[in-house]
Amino acid sequence: MIDIKIEKVEVTLGVDIGGTNTVIGLVDRQGQVVVEKSIPTQAHEPSSRFFTRFHETITSLLVSIDEKYQLLGVGIGAPNANYYRGTIEYPPNLSWGGVTPVVEIVRKMLNLPVVMTNDANAAAMGELVFGAARGMKHVVVITLGTGLGSGIIVDGKLLYGADGFAGELGHVIVDPHGRTCGCGRHGCLETYASATGICRTVLEKVASTSQQSVLRKINAADITSKKICEAALEGDTLALDAFEETGKILGMKLADTVAHLSPEAIILFGGLAQAGDLIFKPTHRSLEENLLGIFKNKVKLIPSGLPEGNSAVLGASALIWDELDKKKRT
């Protein structure tokens, strides 16, 4: 009788807790997603019911893959997540109440190492481990979604700062008398440079100019960054101007970010970044115009290197792969 020992493939679990859905995937060290499942988050329910459903899903997932794979740990990306404390704190889009000790709950559930960070930090870690930032040491990842999130890599590690909240670039101030922001202040970068921000820019232009535009035929409530992108690709000058202005403001503030951090690259990630040249060109032009001499023509402005559909799960998984790699080294 020949004893054939098959070595199991090591995988981690990447979890992206969103306001609508929670996506769970098993990812190997090369960034291949072995299997992925999505469950509704049911944001209006208390967290206990979410974790019951989460447990059932994971259990069935693990049963189905038991033979070939070995699960090493869990990485979680979530809004309002605190890396240091392993908690989700006062999430505006989840009815979970004050502070939920997510890492502790999941660790007890699976008896495995668990780490959690906010979604923008997870995106940055995804780029570092599997995406466009591989091999880099100093990188800034900007997520241009409904808001503007950021993850900062310094010396190959996520920057958390004194309290775990470093990298809130959505809330650097463009104009202290500018647009009202969800944070209660005025003129934050995300009120200009985000999917929502560019919609506000279009609405301002509709009000303040007499430029013809297909966007004038859409209700204010129905304007989306996707529709602005489509209009711009058709040559709509109002839409093109809105991209130009968004890039101008984003590039100017990113020049300040470079003066702080001197990164090798800035990665634009998320919905609005998918507008490609429409957003990259004016942002890059404005960045270079506003950079201090010693930084000019040095900082790359590049798109995400993660496959679109899996980026959230890959980012969360990258977080735990990075921790496991670090433990191996020490």
Added chain:
Amino acid sequence: MIDIKIEKVEVTLGVDIGGTNTVIGLVDRQGQVVVEKSIPTQAHEPSSRFFTRFHETITSLLVSIDEKYQLLGVGIGAPNANYYRGTIEYPPNLSWGGVTPVVEIVRKMLNLPVVMTNDANAAAMGELVFGAARGMKHVVVITLGTGLGSGIIVDGKLLYGADGFAGELGHVIVDPHGRTCGCGRHGCLETYASATGICRTVLEKVASTSQQSVLRKINAADITSKKICEAALEGDTLALDAFEETGKILGMKLADTVAHLSPEAIILFGGLAQAGDLIFKPTHRSLEENLLGIFKNKVKLIPSGLPEGNSAVLGASALIWDELDKKKRT
């Protein structure tokens, strides 16, 4: 016969290369300056003559202390210094030409470990090792001198970024259409928040208001931040307003810095910081007003903890003590 073995006191050499003078001091691990000497830099001469004088001074210094002290290494703070390369590059205030390999020259001279960084980074390291930042992990040090320099500590280490130039906070942009800056751009923070900046603010107020002020009796060329401070302490409203405005702008931009780095403390250092409450109060008020909610009432704004006269030498010495400590640990 009794053999008495006296253990030597370990010291490092701190060197601060300035446009006018170069200060050299021996500093022990507790931050005591054992001896300090100053030589004229003679900025108009080529570097070779400087290093000849430097060598003579060091040699006589070492002969004088030979019995009791053991020199372990050299730390250098200098304008336009590149930490990664160990070079001073295109210094505007020294006739040294392009690139001078200072670390290599001094290492060959003394056969000891040598490190060099720019003066603001050295100040930050001085605060971390001997001053107000002892025991902290995430700190920003702002030097308010002729210009505005900064040194950023992340995870207990100086942040250099991809090319060694991280932490150029003097050149974040307050207003892209604002004051001309020595860097060739407009509206950089140091054109407002520095000894020179506050003088410009006073001159603007002299021109644009009819406020009475003792500062109206001084030639524009003779106005200094010290005279503005003296006037403010006498209750001169124009001078007080100038401090108020300087603090307002500095605090606003420091709020952006906190959104990037989430430091535990920001230390104000240098000439203008010695105006005390006159500059700290409006800066702190503006910082808190402009901070994102999660950062409010968390970040300390504190003065330097280094003795005024020795701060440059202590900073340079701290740089090499830090490297030697790191080597010991590994």
